[in-house]
Amino acid sequence: MSGEIVRLSRRAAMLHRISERLRGLRPSAPMRSGQDRRGERGAMRIGSFGESVVIKRGVSKYDLRDPYHVAIDLSWKEFGLLFIGAEIAINLVFAFLYMINPGCIANARPGAFSDAFFFSIETLATVGYGFMAPATFYGHAVSAIEIVTGMAFTAIMTGLLFVRFSRPRAKIIFADRAVIATHNGAPTLMLRIANGRFTLLTGASAQLGVLLHETSAEGQSFRRLNYLTLLTPSIALFPLTWTLMHVIDSSSPLHGRDAQDLAKNDAQLFLTLEARDAALGASVHDVRTYGHADLLFGMRYADAVSVDEKGRTIADLSRLSLVEPDLAAQV
Numbered sequence: 001m002s003g004e005i006v007r008l009s010r011r012a013a014m015l016h017r018i019s020e021r022l023r024g025l026r027p028s029a030p031m032r033s034g035q036d037r038r039g040e041r042g043a044m045r046i047g048s049f050g051e052s053v054v055i056k057r058g059v060s061k062y063d064l065r066d067p068y069h070v071a072i073d074l075s076w077k078e079f080g081l082l083f084i085g086a087e088i089a090i091n092l093v094f095a096f097l098y099m100i101n102p103g104c105i106a107n108a109r110p111g112a113f114s115d116a117f118f119f120s121i122e123t124l125a126t127v128g129y130g131f132m133a134p135a136t137f138y139g140h141a142v143s144a145i146e147i148v149t150g151m152a153f154t155a156i157m158t159g160l161l162f163v164r165f166s167r168p169r170a171k172i173i174f175a176d177r178a179v180i181a182t183h184n185g186a187p188t189l190m191l192r193i194a195n196g197r198f199t200l201l202t203g204a205s206a207q208l209g210v211l212l213h214e215t216s217a218e219g220q221s222f223r224r225l226n227y228l229t230l231l232t233p234s235i236a237l238f239p240l241t242w243t244l245m246h247v248i249d250s251s252s253p254l255h256g257r258d259a260q261d262l263a264k265n266d267a268q269l270f271l272t273l274e275a276r277d278a279a280l281g282a283s284v285h286d287v288r289t290y291g292h293a294d295l296l297f298g299m300r301y302a303d304a305v306s307v308d309e310k311g312r313t314i315a316d317l318s319r320l321s322l323v324e325p326d327l328a329a330q331v
Contacts, residue, residue, distance in 0.1 A: 068160075071160050072160070072163060072164065072167075076164075079160075079164070083157060086153070087124075087153075090120075090124060090149065090153065091117055091120040091121050091124060092117070094120040094123070094124070094142065094146045094149075095113060095116040095117040095119075095120045096116075097142050098116040098119065098120065098139070098142060099111075099113060099116050101136070101138045101139070103135060103136065104134060104135055104136045104138045104139030104142070105119055105132050105133070105134065105135060105139055106132060106133050106134070106135035107131055107132050107133070108132050115132065119132045120146065123143050123146045123147060123150065124146055124147075124149065124150035124153070125150060125154075126147055126150055126151065168277060168280045168282040168283070168284050169284060170273070170275065170277075170284035170285060170286040171195070171196035171197045172193055172194070172195065172196060172273055172286045172288075173193065173194040173195075173196045173317055173320055174191075174192075174193050174271070174288045174320075175191065175192040175193065175301065175320050175321045176294070176321040177290070177294050177295070177296050177299075177321065177323065178190065178191050178269060178290050178294060178295050178296070179295075179296045179297075179299045179300055179301060179323055179326075180248070180295065180296070180297050180298070180299075181298070181299060181300035181301075181326040181328070182300075182326055182328035183245060183247070186247050186248070186249065187247075187248045188245050188246065188247050188248065189208075189228065189245070189246040189248060189254065189295075190243055190244065190245050190246075190300070190301060191208065191243070191244040191269075191271060191290075192241060192242070192243045192244075192301050192304070192320060192321075193206075193241065193242050193243075193244070193271075193273065193288075193320075194240065194241040194242070194304075194315065194317050194320050195238050195239060195240060195241075195242075196317070197277070197279075199277060199278055199279035199280075200237065200238070200239055200278045200279075201237075201238040201239070201275040201276065201277060201278070201284075202236065202237055202238070202275065202276050202278055203234070203236065203275060203276045204234060204235050204238040204242070204273065204274070204275035205233060205234040205273070205274050205275070206230060206233055206234070206242075206244055206271065206272065206273045206274075207227065207230075207233070207271070207272045208227070208228045208230055208244060208246060208269065208270070208271050209225045209226060209227045209228060209269070209270045210225070210226050210228060210253055210254065210267055210268070210269050210270070211223055211224070211225050211226075211267065211268045211269075211270065212224060212226060212253060212265050212267055213265045213266065225270065226253035228246040228252065228253065228254070229246060229247075229251075229252075230244055230245065230246055231245040231246070231247065232244070232245070238275055240305060240313070240315040241304055241305060241315055241317075241320065243301065244271070258297070259292070259295070259297055262292040262295060263292045263293070265292075266291075266292065267291075267292045267295075268289055268290065268291055268292070269289065269290040269291075269294075269295070270287070270288075270289055271287065271288045271289070271290070272285065272286075272287050273285060273286050273287075273288075296323060298325065298326050299323040299324065299325060299326055300323065300324060300325075300326045301322065301323055301324075302319060302322040302323060302324045303319070304316050304317065304319040304320055304322070
C-alpha cells in the first residue's frame with residue numbers, strides 16, 4: 001500500500017510540474033534524472049496551415065506505441081518517405097539473410113548482394129519472375145518468412161492508404177484578416193469564411209474564442225481562452241459565404257481594448273468550424289487562428305456576393321479577403 005501511495009504522489013508531482021510549464025510558470029524544482037524523460041520538445045500546429053504553433057514538453061511527438069495515429073498524422077511527404085524507408089529496410093534485412101548462406105538462391109551470382117536484394121524485392125511482392133528461386137531448405141524457409149512478411153506489409157500499407165485517402169477534409173476558405181467595423185451602431189468583430197467546394201455544406205456551426213493574458217487574485221499570470229458570443233453561431237445551409245459577427249459590448253472580453261492593448265497581451269483568435277458535407281455524407285471540421293496583427297480596426301469587408309442580370313447569385317471568392325474603410329466608424 002505504501003509503495004502505491006509513493007507512485008501516486010510522484011505521478012501527481014509530475015503532472016503538477018507539467019501544468020505549471022503549460023501556464024508559463026517556473027517549476028518549483030528541476031526534473032531529476034530518475035523521472036520521466038520521454039517528453040522531448042515537440043511542436044503542435046493549430047489550423048490548416050499551422051498559423052499557430054504550441055510547444056509541448058512532457059509528451060513524445062511520435063509515440064511508437066500508437067503507430068496507427070503516427071502513420072495517419074504524418075504528411076503525405078513524410079508518409080511516402082516512411083513507406084520507401086520501410087520497404088528498403090525490409091529488403092536489406094532479407095538480402096543479408098540470403099547472403100549469409102551462399103548458394104541458397106539458384107542462378108544468383110556468387111557474392112552478388114544486388115542479386116540477393118532484387119530477389120528479396122520480388123519475393124516480398126510475391127512476384128517471382130522464375131529466373132532466381134530458392135535452392136536449399138534454408139532459402140525456402142527465409143523465402144516463406146519473407147512472403148508472409150510481404151503480405152502483412154502490403155495489407156497494412158493498403159489499409160493506411162485507404163484511410164488517408166478516404167478521410168473527409170473540409171475545404172473552408174478563410175479571410176486573411178479579421179476586421180472590427182460598425183454594425184447596427186456598435187463595434188463588431190467580423191470574420192468572413194466561404195465554402196470552397198461545389199457541394200453543399202449543411203448544419204454548419206462555429207465557435208470563436210480569444211486567448212488573453214489574465215492575472216488571478218493571487219497574482220499569478222496565465223493565459224485564458226475567452227469565448228466570444230456570435231450573432232449567428234450556426235446556419236442550416238452553407239453554400240457560399242458566411243460572415244461571423246461578435247458585438248463588442250460591455251460583456252465582451254474585447255471591450256475597451258485597442259490594437260496596442262491586444263498586441264501587449266499577444267491576443268490570438270481561435271475559430272473552429274464544423275459542418276456536414278452532403279456529398280461525402282460525413283462531418284468535416286477546420287480550425288483557423290488569427291494573431292493580433294491580423295486584426296484590422298476601422299475596416300470592413302468589401303462585397304463578395306452579387307447578382308447577375310439573370311438573377312443568379314454569384315460569389316467571387318477571390319474578394320473574400322478584400323477590405324475597405326469603415327465609413328460609419330469615421331463619422
